[in-house]
Amino acid sequence: MPKKILDIGCGKSKQPGAIGVDILKFDNVDVVHNLDTFPWPFKDNEFDIIYANHYLEHVNHIVDSLKEIHRITKKNGIINIRVPHYASDNYSSDLTHKVRFGYRSFNHFSINGKIDYDYYSDFKFEILYRRILWQHYLEWG
Numbered sequence: 001m002p003k004k005i006l007d008i009g010c011g012k013s014k015q016p017g018a019i020g021v022d023i024l025k026f027d028n029v030d031v032v033h034n035l036d037t038f039p040w041p042f043k044d045n046e047f048d049i050i051y052a053n054h055y056l057e058h059v060n061h062i063v064d065s066l067k068e069i070h071r072i073t074k075k076n077g078i079i080n081i082r083v084p085h086y087a088s089d090n091y092s093s094d095l096t097h098k099v100r101f102g103y104r105s106f107n108h109f110s111i112n113g114k115i116d117y118d119y120y121s122d123f124k125f126e127i128l129y130r131r132i133l134w135q136h137y138l139e140w141g
Helices: 061-070 105-109
Strands: 003-007 019-022 049-054 074-081
Touching: 049 061, 061 074
Parallel strands: 003 019, 003 049, 049 074
Antiparallel strands: none
16 A cells, blocks of 8 residues: 655655645645644544655744644654754754754654653654754855
């Protein structure tokens, strides 16, 4: 059976085979929805795989957004999150960024974050993998 995939905040570059959701209607956006409005228009436990590439740094309500991601992901589903590190010029150069992320930012919402922060949320993720990747851009004058 094929996996059901969601690309949150897909913009103009949706993951292959995914349903794309964004606040703006681009050619490849399948569902137009303001992702700061809850609940999102998806069923509980609907998706096997979720991509959130450069979406979470733009939200007004980070805990509510993570809760929605948890709600719509199937048990044992995979969530791929990509955000700019707070020290990156990619974070600070975009004035629409609202949430800063460090290496341990998701520990507060994980079952394996080594810190017990049960008071932040009633949901938990398992962190399978994380890394910091520094990208360098050259400017030629």
